[in-house]
Amino acid sequence: MINIVVAGAKGKMGAEAVRMVQAEKDFSLAAAVDLEGAGKKMKDIDGMEPLDVPVYTDMQACLDEVKADVLIDLTSPGVGKKHMQIAIQNGVRPVVGTTGFSEEDVEELSQLAAEKQIGAVIAPNFAIGAVLLMKFSQLAAKYMPDVEIIEQHHDKKLDAPSGTAVKTAQMISEVRDERPQGHPDEEEQLSGVRGGEHEGMHIHSVRLPGLVAHQEVIFGGEGQTLTVRHDSLNRTSFMPGIKLACQHVMTMSSLVYGLEQLLDI
Structure with a gap:
């Protein structure tokens, strides 16, 4: 069972990711992170199924309290980079669909993942x-x-x-x-x-x-x-790629940029 945290859970992509995690028998939704989720559970967020899963506004607080294997981050470039750094430092493997990372950002995050010997995926597009x-x-x-x-x-x-x-x-x-x-x-x-x-x-x-x-x-x-x-x-088109990345990242020890790195093409 892979325990997953979804960041940006209230957004349209994040909500789809939550539904995908819930539908997969080998995935478990451990928590969500969203700027508007202070003190809430997932069941309190409009449009969500009645999930008794905590929602945090701070990534470090989330990972201090929740056992997680993978972070799915679907936020924004600045927030996504910060979340990746926190996740890697805490031994959690990030799968990031946020775009806008510079080459310097990717290099910096690659070095951090290599130092910690932990897998990470940044994909400009998961379709x-x-x-x-x-x-x-x-x-x-x-x-x-x-x-x-x-x-x-x-x-x-x-x-x-x-x-x-x-x-x-x-x-x-x-x-x-x-x-x-x-x-x-x-x-x-x-x-x-x-x-x-x-x-x-x-x-x-x-x-x-x-x-x-x-x-x-x-x-x-x-x-x-x-x-x-x-x-x-529609945004369901990205979910098979996110699912694939979550599975692959568990066996990786470095960062890869681009979903094509995980496909046999």
Whole structure:
């Protein structure tokens, strides 16, 4: 039995994670952490099943009082980093779906996990289909190196571009030399209209109500284009990946960045 704490339990993703943990026979929900949960039980939070599980506002207080094996963190970059540090220091294995970590953050957390010999997972996207999109894009970029990325998310998302878009660009960069794209004399008539840039690749972010998480990677070549697209239609799409990470992290002794590291692809 894997005892799990869910951070961000009142949010939409956190609530789905709570339901996933409850549905898995080998998982047990030990506690929840949420800024609005002071003195409450999960059964007191709107929309939750009547769970007699404590809710904490402070991660250290939670881990001082609750026996936990894994932390699922679905909060925000600053909070997620702090929670990871506390979890690793307390021998709890973090599985983090929060995006917005810098390369320096990941390196710092990797060093801490290595020192403590404890497993950790940070995944910009836990949807299996999104991970496949990244791998397909990496394969395509070997043969069609001119590429742009368009990512679309709900308008409550804090970071742009998304962690998935950044990870996709990084994976493409592993097989593609940096190269300029577009006309060498192009000029933006509206600042930012060409999006952000990573080694010549342009990344465009869309934020609108009604969206969940969507990305397309468009490749252009002589006389042809190729589009690879993934859509998460609701937040249940992320749960199989979170479940997989919770299972794998129990046997790991270091941090991995990206769900693809745990898949045989």
